[in-house]
Amino acid sequence: MITVDTEDPGTKEGVTMSAPRRNTKFLMFMIHVNYAIYGMSSHLQGGAFPFVSKKLGVDPTTWGYLQTTIAIAQLAGCPIFGRFGDLYGSRAAMTLTFVGMMVENLLVVMSFSGGIPLLFISRAPMLFIHPMTAFQMAASDLSDEKSRADALAKLNIVSTAGRILGPTIAGWLVEQYGESFTCLVAASMSGLCVALVWGFIPASTKLVDEETAETSSQKKTSLFDYREILRLLRIPVVAEILGIKMFCSVAFFLLNSMMPIIQMEVFKMSPQEYGYFGTYLGIVYLICFSCVSPLTKRFSDINVMRISEIFVTIGDFGLALSNNYWQAGLAFLPRCFGDGILATMINSGLSKGVSAQDTGGVMGLSLSAGHVPHMITPPIAAYLFETFGYRAIGVSCFAINSAMTVYLLRRKDAPST
Structure with a gap:
């Protein structure tokens, strides 16, 4: 461990950092x-x-099982991945994620010869693919509490920039060169990310004082120590915010798990139209x-939520109607707006509720709270879609979010206070 003096206003003097001297803004x-690059790569494969x-x-029911497989892999990996990031640093966490994405894309390409079973196997690397946890941990480590929500929002902005380009490029690549070539391009972009991480990201982004660093090193526990996860869950603020996220995620995944099927089967979108919509x-x-x-800056956290x-x-x-x-696009305006802001506020509140040494673990738990509903909802969404039509999914989401709106309106202060 070495002492780093940084002139950035967001960090304190005499900071200990397990990495070579780095400028926070450059990091x-x-x-x-x-x-x-991750945002673009993931949506290239997502578009194909x-x-x-x-x-x-693959029929709607099998598609639902595919989504459940993803949720199981992500749910199993999220808490451990968060602990992995806390123990071994951001560089190791990001590298593991991008290598997993490369393997995932290559397995999707191989599924053309291996069939549906290999398509399911291609979801297995999702156990190690948690870029949101890794990057949100790093952003939380490098920002103070006052600027935490802003730092996480800026992280989402750059990911969304990749999301804007990714679906359009994916639609064009699929129509011009096929799905296999598109996935190979996505795999090569993940390889580029591995090189950039090893070239420019330090082993750890955590900034702590020397006393805290010595204490944390003495108390460093096993990667699979479930007591550390339970300790975080016993924090009242963390438990409540995770509960809010889990409840909201039921509605989110009811719709999103079936959205590609709805776009292709109900709205009859071509690959390029699918890309333009994304x-x-x-x-x-x-x-x-x-x-x-x-x-x-203008409203309190609870009012923003x-x-x-x-x-x-x-x-x-609006989606139910x-x-x-075109009408779905209009309905997605308020839905995406609210969903993006709520997700940012939830992650900001979680990171404020724990110490700097636990940001990776709590971000892993945050994603786990979303993947529990993701594991359950795809078969339910597939049943609703095949039995009652896609409007039933919209009505169900409306009922769930109406209940959460009432809960937040009745609450006097933000969960993070």
Whole structure:
């Protein structure tokens, strides 16, 4: 461990950092560059995967099982991955994620010869793919409490920039060169991220004073120590915010797990139209993340959460009434706006509720809280879609978010206080 004097206003003097001397602004820049490339890479594969599945004869029910497989892998890996980041640092966590993405893309390409079973196997690397945990941990480590929500929002902005370009490029690549080539391009971009991480990201981004560093090194526990996870869950603020996220995620995954099927089967979108729609949603998210900083400066955390949840509820109501993708696009405006802001406020509140040494663990728990519903909802969504039509999914999401809106309106202060 070495002592680093930094002139950045967001850090304290006499900071201990387990890495060579780095400028905080440069670190944030490189984190943003890698996260933007990740956003583009993930949406390249995301744009190709539904069409790979369709060519292999995947029906809505099997698609639901695929989504459940993803949720199980992510749920199993999230808490351990967060602990991995806390113990071994951001560089190791980011490297593990991007190597997992490379393997995942290559397995998708191989599924054309291996069929649906290999398509399921291609979801296994998701056990190690948790870029959001790794990057949010790094951003939380390099920001103070007052600027935490803004730092996380900026991280989402650069990821959304990749999301805007990714679906459009994916749609064009799929139509011109096929799904396999698109996945190979995504794999090569993940390889580029590995090189950038090893070239510019220090072993650890955590900034702590020397006394805290010595104490934490003495208490360093096993990667699989479940008591550390239980310790975080016993913190009242963490438990309540995770509960809010889990409840909201039920509605989110009810719709999102079936959205590719709805777009292809109900709205009859071509690969390029599918890509354009994804780009449109990316632009909406980009706008919403840009609003986080002015909203948090003007309103309290609880009021920002209330406003965002009201927008999500309005969007779900509009989706239940949509007859084509133009109407669905209008309904997604308030839904994406509210969802993006609420997710940022939840992660900000979680990071404020724990010490700097636990940011990776709590971010891993945050994603786990989302993946529990993700594991359960796809078969339910597939049943609703095949039995009652896609409107039933919109109505269900509207009912769930209406209940959460009432809860937040009745609460007097923010969970993070």
